[in-house]
Amino acid sequence: MAPRKPNAESTDLSRCDYVARPRLGIITGSGPEAGMDMWAKLLQENRRRLGPAFRGDIDAPAVTIVSDPELGLSMELEKTAETVWRALHADILALDGQVAAFSIACNTLNLFAGRIRDLPLHSEFISFRDVLHEYLQRSGVERVCLLGARPVAELGEWSPYSDLREAVEFEPVVQGEPLHQLIYDIKVFGAADPGVRSRFAELLASIESATVLLACTELPLVADIVTDKTLVDVTQLVAEAMLDRCI
Template sequence: MQAPNRKRIGIIAGSGPEAGIDLWNKLLRANRRLHGSAFRGDLDAPAVTIISEPALGLSMELDRNDGPVWECLRACATDIAQRTDYFAIACNTLNHYQPQIEALGLPARFVSFADVVLDHLRDRGVGRVALLGARPVTDLGPWSHYRKLASEVEVELPRPAQAAALHALIYAVKAQGGDSGELQSRFRALLDGIEADTVLLACTELPLIPLQETGKNVVDVTDLVALRLAELSNQ
């Protein structure tokens, strides 16, 4: 048995570290599904490099931390691109820097969360979605990686009180983890206040909260990106 020569995958984590682990886990599961019954175990797993930088957690308040966040992310991207063929950032907010990352001319290709989401929505003909994430994402302002969605689909955004509750919930997941029953109740209350049938979890902390059946099509963006990375690793 020999290990195949597959494309190398990179994950930049730190905002938060658990979100990076979640993306890696989902990448491994997606890769196993792609191989099906032919999966041999270790030798068919993707080659993955992870860089986890705590300073990237400043992205929760990106408008106040743009300079230091970008310098940290630029260094991480430059480093990981030397060892991989494709890389992603396990943070929806930090994908805001897609144009700057692509302008660096790195040897590895950056995989954008919003681009993967748009492909998913186009393939399924979805015309209306609710967007859940940190404040820099959901206001669809200059710091939002998801502004490009509004030109193709109708986007339901959290109302001010919902947005504040959502931002606080994300901070709580970062501090406590997602297993708390109290956090699960807060998350379910937010979902119950949404009108759109399709809900995008555009924050890598939100999928860490266990979720029961909601009657909605809840799309875990991390899952979509994991599948794309698995497909790229097997090219």
């Protein structure tokens, strides 16, 4: 199929009427690539939704990003919870009122959703937990395996998804420590590091569930592999929910 040729009228910006849409916010730092990934997903999904009506730059979503390296302490949240919360709280206040809605590009940090909702904010907080719950209800899937950092995947008190066990059956993650180390390695060495995809593929092969939830913002970076599993990118779901606020 030949590529779609630009429409001269639609791409003449001097003749375009710019319509401002609500600004979105991303808090990142655990890790910073997770925020880049969410931003890329926002841009791609926005382009897909607009289709032939997309005119380029002026139709891209307005996004403000706060990237805080201190949030990287969330990988060991059992030990660093209060330090991380103080940093996250400051980041939220810096963003509040500047955007219509925001999300935190980290599954683990969404554990603080309750505290965030208790804040007198002017901006809407979009939580990973709520978006995933809506997906599970909508999809009708009955059994899943959730992959994420140790605190998240264990579905205990340090996981933002612990209460979702009432909505769906979760297959236990039998390779919790190798998975946690894989996430660390993606953070440190990058998704292009030789071997991370093969390690991820081996881990997926040990899972029985047909549906696997990628509940860590690093895992989608290495999910471009051949597998018979249905991989659900929670970050993608959140990006779609954020764009819903832009309509």
